[in-house]
Amino acid sequence: MIFATFKPGTAPVEAVAAAVLGLLICGCGGWTPGAEVGAAGRPPALSPDYRSVTIPPNIAPLNVRVVEAGTAFHVTLEGEGGGALVVASGDGNVRFPVAPWRELLGRNRGKRLTLRVVTRGADGRATAYSPVRIEVAREEIDPVLVYRFIVPHFNVWNDIRICQRDLTGFTVEPVLRGLQFGNGCTNCHAFSAGSPRSMSIGTRGGRLPGLSSASLVLRDGELRRVKSPWGYTAWHPDGRHAAYSLNRVRQFFHGAGQQVPDVLDLDSEIVVCDVETGQVFTSPAIANPDRLETYPGWSPDGRTLYFSSAPILWTDRHRMIPDRYSEVRYDLCRVAVDLKTRRFGKVETVLSAADAGGSVLIGRVSPDGRWLVSCVCDYGCFPIYRPSSDLHLIDLSTGARRKLEEWSSPESDSYHSWSSNGRWCAFSSKRDTGVFTRTYFGYFGPDGRGAKPFVLPQEDPEFYDSCTRTFTVPELLREPIPVGSRAFGRAARSSAGASLSLPATTLGPGSAATEGASGSSRSGLQ
Amino acid sequence: MQQQGDRATTDPAAPRAAVPLAWSVASLAFCSLYLWLAVRPELFYPDVGGVPFFQWGTTFFSDSVAIPGGLAGYAAALVSQTLRSGLLGALAVAANLQLLGSLAGACWRLLTHRPGTWVAPAITVLGMMPFVRYGNFLPAVEALIAASGVALLGARFAPRAVGPRAALYAAAVIGLYQAAGVVSLAFVALCIGLEAGHGSGGPGGAGEADAPRRVDRLRLLPIAAAVAAALAAPLAVGVWWAELTLPEALSCGAPWSPDRPDSGAGWAVALVVAFPAGVALALLGLPGLACRLGAGWTARVRPALARGMLAVAIAATPFFSHNRDARDALCVLESGRRGDWRQVLHLASRMAPAGYPLGVVATVNKALLAEGTLLDDMFGWPQPPGTPPELLFQAGFGERLRASSRGARLAIFLATPSLSLELGLANEAEHEAYEAWGTFGPQVPVLRQLALVNLVKGRPAAASVFLRDLARCPGEQAEARAVLERIARDPGLTGWPYIRRIRSRLRRTEEDPNRQGFRTSMEALVAVDPANVAAADLLVAEALLTRDLDRVAAALPRLGAAGRRRLPRHCHEALLIREAHLGKKPDLGGWEVDAGTASRFRTFTSASTAALNAGGPGAVAELAARDYPDTYYRYYLFTAAGPRR
Missing domain, CATH: 2.120.10.30 (TolB, C-terminal domain)
Structure with a gap:
C-alpha cells in the first residue's frame, strides 16, 4: 500500500494521482500502525452505525466516527473490486474525500467494501478491530x-x-x-x-x-x-x-x-x-x-x-x-x-x-x-x-x-x-x-x-x-427541483392564486365541517 | 476659551491631548461601575432575549449572518454572553459603549474640526440608557459602531473623484445594511456630514473647502448615492434578496422590532435617533454658537457653565432613568432561577405588590411551595384573580402561552426552572419546552429542560443530543459535558438521586386526554405518589383559588397522606368559612390547628358585620384590606390577596 500526504480539499489532485497510480489513495501525515498490533476481537463501534449496511454505488461518502478510546485512528476502506482509501484521524472522525470515494464505489458495484480500524491507545499500543463489511449494490439510488x-x-x-x-x-x-x-x-x-x-x-x-x-x-x-x-x-x-x-x-x-x-x-x-x-x-x-x-x-x-x-x-x-x-x-x-x-x-x-x-x-x-x-x-x-x-x-x-x-x-x-x-x-x-x-x-x-x-x-x-x-x-427524486427557493417564497407570500371548486362533500364547501378542515396537518408529518 | 479648546486638536501639546483620554477613562469607569453595581448585568439572564442565544460553530454563524443585521446581531449575542457574569458583562457593555463614543467623537472632530472632548464620554454614558431600562440593545450599539467605523474609514480612504466615491458610499450603505441592519443607516448622516462642505478634512481632501461652489454642488452626487442606497437597501436587500416583509426589513437589527420586549425600547430609539441628530447639530455648527454670542462676560462664562451642567446632567441621566421596578422583578426571577427561595421571598416582599408581573407571582408561589408555606401564606401575596393556576404556579400544560400579557408570558416561560418536571409532569415539561422553542427560537433553558426530560424518561441517547447541542453554548459546556460523562458511566442514571426522585413521582396514567388540566394533573400525581407533598399542596391551592370549599375539605386527606400533621392556615380559614356560610362543620380530628386562626376569623366576622351595617360591602372590603390582607376569607369574599403585613 502506498501512502501519500493528503491535504483536505485537494480531492481533484488525489483523483488524478489515483488514476495515475491505479490505486485509490487517501493518506495523511498521521499515525501508521507498526508491526505489533493487538486484536480487539470485535468490530469497532461506529457512529453512525454503518456496519453491515448495503449502500448504493452513487451515495455520498459514509463519513463516520470511530467510537473507541484512542489517541490516533487508522482507517482503511478496501474494495473487493480494487482500490482503497486510507484515512488517519486524531479524534476518531473519519472523512472520506469525495472523488476517491466515488471512484472506489464505482469499482465495487455489486461487491463488498471492508473497513478496517486500528487505534492507538494512550499507552501507545495499537489495537486492530474486526473488519466491518459494507455491501455496495449494483443499482443506484435516485440522487x-x-x-x-x-x-x-x-x-x-x-x-x-x-x-x-x-x-x-x-x-x-x-x-x-x-x-x-x-x-x-x-x-x-x-x-x-x-x-x-x-x-x-x-x-x-x-x-x-x-x-x-x-x-x-x-x-x-x-x-x-x-x-x-x-x-x-x-x-x-x-x-x-x-x-x-x-x-x-x-x-x-x-x-x-x-x-x-x-x-x-x-x-x-x-x-x-x-x-x-x-x-x-x-x-x-x-x-x-x-x-x-x-x-x-x-x-x-x-x-x-x-x-x-x-x-x-x-x-x-x-x-x-x-x-x-x-x-x-x-x-x-x-x-x-x-x-x-x-x-x-x-x-x-x-x-x-x-x-x-x-x-x-x-x-x-x-x-x-x-x-x-x-x-x-x-x-x-x-x-x-x-x-x-x-x-x-x-x-x-x-x-x-x-x-x-x-x-x-x-x-x-x-x-x-x-x-x-x-x-x-x-x-x-x-x-x-x-x-x-x-x-x-x-x-x-x-x-x-x-x-x-x-x-x-x-x-x-x-x-x-x-x-x-x-x-x-x-x-426521493430523479432530478433536483427545477425552480429555486426564491420563486417558491414569492408564490408563498402572494395572496393571489387560483381557487378550486371543491365538490359538495362532508368536508366540501358549505358543509359544517369546512371551517377548520385543512388539507395540511398542522403538526409535523412523518 | 471655546476657541482655545477648539484648536486643541491642532495643538499637539501633551497636556491638552491627555484631556480626552482622561474623559474616556472616567466615562468607562463610571459606566462599568454603574452597570456592575446598580444595573447588575446578570439580571438580563432570566429575561427572554436579555442574553440572546449564541452557539459556537459555523451553522449558527451562517444562519445568523444570512439575514440583514445578522452580523451585528451575532456580535451582540457573543458580547451578551458576558452578561451572565456581572462584572465581565459590565466591562463588556461599557467597552462597547466606549468604542461607540470614541468613534462618534472622531466623527465629530472630522465634521466640525473641533475637539468635542465631551462627545465621547457623553455618548458612552447616554448609551447606557437602554441598559438601565433592562433592554439589551447591543445589536443597535454594534450597528452604530459599524456605521461610524465605516464612515471614518471612508473619510480616510475614499477616492477623491466624485463618481467612485458615490459608488463606494452606495456599496457601503448596502453592505452595512446587510451586516448591521437598519440602524447602521445612520452612516448616511455621516456621509452627508462628510460631503456637506464641512471641511478640508473630508474625503475630498485638503483645500477643497476653499474650492469654488460648483465643487460643493458636485458633492451632491455622493450624498444622493448614499441616500438612494439607504432608501433602496431595505427593499433590495431586505425584501428582495432576504425575502423579508417590508416591516421586517425596516426593523431588522433595530430596537423597534415587534419581537422586542417593551422595556427600554423608547430609550433605544432615542439613542439611535440621537446619533444622526448629533451629526446634524455638528453641521449646524452649534459648538461655535457661544463664540458668536458676543464679548460680554456672560458670553464667556456661559459655555463653561453649560458644559458643566451638561456633564452633570449626562452623568445623572442613567440614575434617573434606571428602571428599578424591572430590576426588582428581575432580581426575584434571578433568585428563583438559582433556587434561592428565601431570597425570592425577601426580595419580593420589598416590591410594590401592584407592580408584580405574573412571572414574579409564579416565582413567589414556587418559593412558598418549596418552603412548605404555600397553604399558610399564599394569600399574603398577590394572586391575580382569574389567572389560570398553571400560570400562577408555572406548571401544567402549555396554557401559559395564551396568557394575555406578552411581557409576563415571556418572563414566566423561561425565567426559572420548570416546576412541571419537579412535580413529575414530564410530558408537560417536554411540551412547554417545545412550545418555548417554537415561540422564541432555541434557548438555553429549553435545551436544558429537554435534556432533563429525556433523562427522566429514560432516553439517554436523545438527552445526549440536546446536551451536545447545549455544549456549544458559551458557559454551558462544563455542565453538559459532566452530564454526558455521567450518562456514559451509567446510561440508566439509576445512581442520580434527582433523576430517581423525579422518576418515582412521574405521572403514569391518563384517564381522558380531554381532561388535561391543572387539577387532573395534580390528582394523577398524588395517585402515583401520595407522598408528593408539592402536588398535594397544589391540589388544595387550586381548590382555594377557585373558591371551591367542598373540594378543600375533600382534599384534606391528601395533605395527611403527604405527611402533613398541622392544618395549614388557609385551609383552616376555608373550613371556617364553609362552616359559617354553609353550615358544614369540618372534621378536624387528627389535625393540629392554630387557635389564633379561629379567633381571628371570629373577630373578622363581627367586625365585618359592623362594617357592612355601617358602610356596605365597600366598608367590609376596606376593613379586610386594612386588617386582614393576608387571609383566605378576604380572597374568598373579594378575590383580593396580599400584601402580608
Missing part, C-alpha cells in the same frame, strides 16, 4: 432527497424548512423556508412518480396578514399558488392529476407515557384535482361520510388509487378528542379509477386492520407494481408519533404480507418513498434516539428481501450527535 427539517414536535412553529439534498454529495439547498413568508408553516411536499416536474407544497400563513393556507403547485416549470390547501397528496403518474386528502386534524398532547403529541383526524376524505382545468372531483368510494379516508397513493400505471380508510367511531365530529380515538384502525384499500370518465370502481380491501393487527397507513406501490410497503401501527393515522409503527411489505402478485424485519426497529419506522428503480426506499426512523426522526435508506432486492438500512450520510461525522432537528417526509 435527490427532499425532506422537511423541523423540531421534533411542535404546536408553535419556527423556521420550518423543506430542503433538497444531493445524495451523491453533501450539498443541501432550501426549497422553501417558513421564514420566507412570515415564519409560516410548510408541509406535505409531493411529487409525480419521483419527478419534480409535477409537484406541490403546502403552506400555512405565518405573521403575514391575510395570508391563508394554500398549495404551491409546480407543473412543467410553471409555479402556481392554489388557494385550497392540499393534505396528503399523491400525484398521478400523468403529472396532471393529484389526489389529495382533506383532513379535519386534531393535535393533542398526552399527559402520561413516552409520546407527548398525538394527531387524529376527526373527519377526512380524498378528492382528485385536475390541475390543468382546476376541477376537483371525488366519489363516495373515497369520500364516504361514514369513514375516514386518507393517504392516497397511485399504482405506477395510474389505474388504481390506494388509500387508508377507517370507520368513524364517533357521532360528535366536533368534540375535542373523541372517546374512542385510540380504537381507530385504518384498512388499506384500493379502488380502480378512470380519470377520463372520472369513474371509480368498487373499493377493495388490500389489507384489513384486523389482519394486520394495527392501523395500516401510507400504502406505496413499488415502481414495478409488484410490491407495496405500508406502515402498521397500533392505532390512528400518524405513525411517526407511534413507536409501534413498522414497515410492512405486501407482494401484490400473491397477497403475501410480512413485516419488513430487516428495516424495523423498536421505535417508529414510517413514511417511505421508493427510488424510481424500485431497489431503494427512503424512510423515516427514530431508531437512534426515540425522539429525532432521521432518514434511512434501505436496499430492496428483487426477491423482496431488504438489507440493513443506513442513515443519510453527513459531511460531519458528528452531525447527528447534536442535531436537534428532525428529517421528515423523505421523498
Whole structure:
C-alpha cells in the first residue's frame, strides 16, 4: 500500500494521482500502525452505525466516527473490486474525500467494501478491530432527497424548512423556508412518480396578514399558488392529476407515557384535482361520510388509487378528542379509477386492520407494481408519533404480507418513498434516539428481501450527535427541483392564486365541517 | 476659551491631548461601575432575549449572518454572553459603549474640526440608557459602531473623484445594511456630514473647502448615492434578496422590532435617533454658537457653565432613568432561577405588590411551595384573580402561552426552572419546552429542560443530543459535558438521586386526554405518589383559588397522606368559612390547628358585620384590606390577596 500526504480539499489532485497510480489513495501525515498490533476481537463501534449496511454505488461518502478510546485512528476502506482509501484521524472522525470515494464505489458495484480500524491507545499500543463489511449494490439510488427539517414536535412553529439534498454529495439547498413568508408553516411536499416536474407544497400563513393556507403547485416549470390547501397528496403518474386528502386534524398532547403529541383526524376524505382545468372531483368510494379516508397513493400505471380508510367511531365530529380515538384502525384499500370518465370502481380491501393487527397507513406501490410497503401501527393515522409503527411489505402478485424485519426497529419506522428503480426506499426512523426522526435508506432486492438500512450520510461525522432537528417526509427524486427557493417564497407570500371548486362533500364547501378542515396537518408529518 | 479648546486638536501639546483620554477613562469607569453595581448585568439572564442565544460553530454563524443585521446581531449575542457574569458583562457593555463614543467623537472632530472632548464620554454614558431600562440593545450599539467605523474609514480612504466615491458610499450603505441592519443607516448622516462642505478634512481632501461652489454642488452626487442606497437597501436587500416583509426589513437589527420586549425600547430609539441628530447639530455648527454670542462676560462664562451642567446632567441621566421596578422583578426571577427561595421571598416582599408581573407571582408561589408555606401564606401575596393556576404556579400544560400579557408570558416561560418536571409532569415539561422553542427560537433553558426530560424518561441517547447541542453554548459546556460523562458511566442514571426522585413521582396514567388540566394533573400525581407533598399542596391551592370549599375539605386527606400533621392556615380559614356560610362543620380530628386562626376569623366576622351595617360591602372590603390582607376569607369574599403585613 502506498501512502501519500493528503491535504483536505485537494480531492481533484488525489483523483488524478489515483488514476495515475491505479490505486485509490487517501493518506495523511498521521499515525501508521507498526508491526505489533493487538486484536480487539470485535468490530469497532461506529457512529453512525454503518456496519453491515448495503449502500448504493452513487451515495455520498459514509463519513463516520470511530467510537473507541484512542489517541490516533487508522482507517482503511478496501474494495473487493480494487482500490482503497486510507484515512488517519486524531479524534476518531473519519472523512472520506469525495472523488476517491466515488471512484472506489464505482469499482465495487455489486461487491463488498471492508473497513478496517486500528487505534492507538494512550499507552501507545495499537489495537486492530474486526473488519466491518459494507455491501455496495449494483443499482443506484435516485440522487435527490427532499425532506422537511423541523423540531421534533411542535404546536408553535419556527423556521420550518423543506430542503433538497444531493445524495451523491453533501450539498443541501432550501426549497422553501417558513421564514420566507412570515415564519409560516410548510408541509406535505409531493411529487409525480419521483419527478419534480409535477409537484406541490403546502403552506400555512405565518405573521403575514391575510395570508391563508394554500398549495404551491409546480407543473412543467410553471409555479402556481392554489388557494385550497392540499393534505396528503399523491400525484398521478400523468403529472396532471393529484389526489389529495382533506383532513379535519386534531393535535393533542398526552399527559402520561413516552409520546407527548398525538394527531387524529376527526373527519377526512380524498378528492382528485385536475390541475390543468382546476376541477376537483371525488366519489363516495373515497369520500364516504361514514369513514375516514386518507393517504392516497397511485399504482405506477395510474389505474388504481390506494388509500387508508377507517370507520368513524364517533357521532360528535366536533368534540375535542373523541372517546374512542385510540380504537381507530385504518384498512388499506384500493379502488380502480378512470380519470377520463372520472369513474371509480368498487373499493377493495388490500389489507384489513384486523389482519394486520394495527392501523395500516401510507400504502406505496413499488415502481414495478409488484410490491407495496405500508406502515402498521397500533392505532390512528400518524405513525411517526407511534413507536409501534413498522414497515410492512405486501407482494401484490400473491397477497403475501410480512413485516419488513430487516428495516424495523423498536421505535417508529414510517413514511417511505421508493427510488424510481424500485431497489431503494427512503424512510423515516427514530431508531437512534426515540425522539429525532432521521432518514434511512434501505436496499430492496428483487426477491423482496431488504438489507440493513443506513442513515443519510453527513459531511460531519458528528452531525447527528447534536442535531436537534428532525428529517421528515423523505421523498426521493430523479432530478433536483427545477425552480429555486426564491420563486417558491414569492408564490408563498402572494395572496393571489387560483381557487378550486371543491365538490359538495362532508368536508366540501358549505358543509359544517369546512371551517377548520385543512388539507395540511398542522403538526409535523412523518 | 471655546476657541482655545477648539484648536486643541491642532495643538499637539501633551497636556491638552491627555484631556480626552482622561474623559474616556472616567466615562468607562463610571459606566462599568454603574452597570456592575446598580444595573447588575446578570439580571438580563432570566429575561427572554436579555442574553440572546449564541452557539459556537459555523451553522449558527451562517444562519445568523444570512439575514440583514445578522452580523451585528451575532456580535451582540457573543458580547451578551458576558452578561451572565456581572462584572465581565459590565466591562463588556461599557467597552462597547466606549468604542461607540470614541468613534462618534472622531466623527465629530472630522465634521466640525473641533475637539468635542465631551462627545465621547457623553455618548458612552447616554448609551447606557437602554441598559438601565433592562433592554439589551447591543445589536443597535454594534450597528452604530459599524456605521461610524465605516464612515471614518471612508473619510480616510475614499477616492477623491466624485463618481467612485458615490459608488463606494452606495456599496457601503448596502453592505452595512446587510451586516448591521437598519440602524447602521445612520452612516448616511455621516456621509452627508462628510460631503456637506464641512471641511478640508473630508474625503475630498485638503483645500477643497476653499474650492469654488460648483465643487460643493458636485458633492451632491455622493450624498444622493448614499441616500438612494439607504432608501433602496431595505427593499433590495431586505425584501428582495432576504425575502423579508417590508416591516421586517425596516426593523431588522433595530430596537423597534415587534419581537422586542417593551422595556427600554423608547430609550433605544432615542439613542439611535440621537446619533444622526448629533451629526446634524455638528453641521449646524452649534459648538461655535457661544463664540458668536458676543464679548460680554456672560458670553464667556456661559459655555463653561453649560458644559458643566451638561456633564452633570449626562452623568445623572442613567440614575434617573434606571428602571428599578424591572430590576426588582428581575432580581426575584434571578433568585428563583438559582433556587434561592428565601431570597425570592425577601426580595419580593420589598416590591410594590401592584407592580408584580405574573412571572414574579409564579416565582413567589414556587418559593412558598418549596418552603412548605404555600397553604399558610399564599394569600399574603398577590394572586391575580382569574389567572389560570398553571400560570400562577408555572406548571401544567402549555396554557401559559395564551396568557394575555406578552411581557409576563415571556418572563414566566423561561425565567426559572420548570416546576412541571419537579412535580413529575414530564410530558408537560417536554411540551412547554417545545412550545418555548417554537415561540422564541432555541434557548438555553429549553435545551436544558429537554435534556432533563429525556433523562427522566429514560432516553439517554436523545438527552445526549440536546446536551451536545447545549455544549456549544458559551458557559454551558462544563455542565453538559459532566452530564454526558455521567450518562456514559451509567446510561440508566439509576445512581442520580434527582433523576430517581423525579422518576418515582412521574405521572403514569391518563384517564381522558380531554381532561388535561391543572387539577387532573395534580390528582394523577398524588395517585402515583401520595407522598408528593408539592402536588398535594397544589391540589388544595387550586381548590382555594377557585373558591371551591367542598373540594378543600375533600382534599384534606391528601395533605395527611403527604405527611402533613398541622392544618395549614388557609385551609383552616376555608373550613371556617364553609362552616359559617354553609353550615358544614369540618372534621378536624387528627389535625393540629392554630387557635389564633379561629379567633381571628371570629373577630373578622363581627367586625365585618359592623362594617357592612355601617358602610356596605365597600366598608367590609376596606376593613379586610386594612386588617386582614393576608387571609383566605378576604380572597374568598373579594378575590383580593396580599400584601402580608
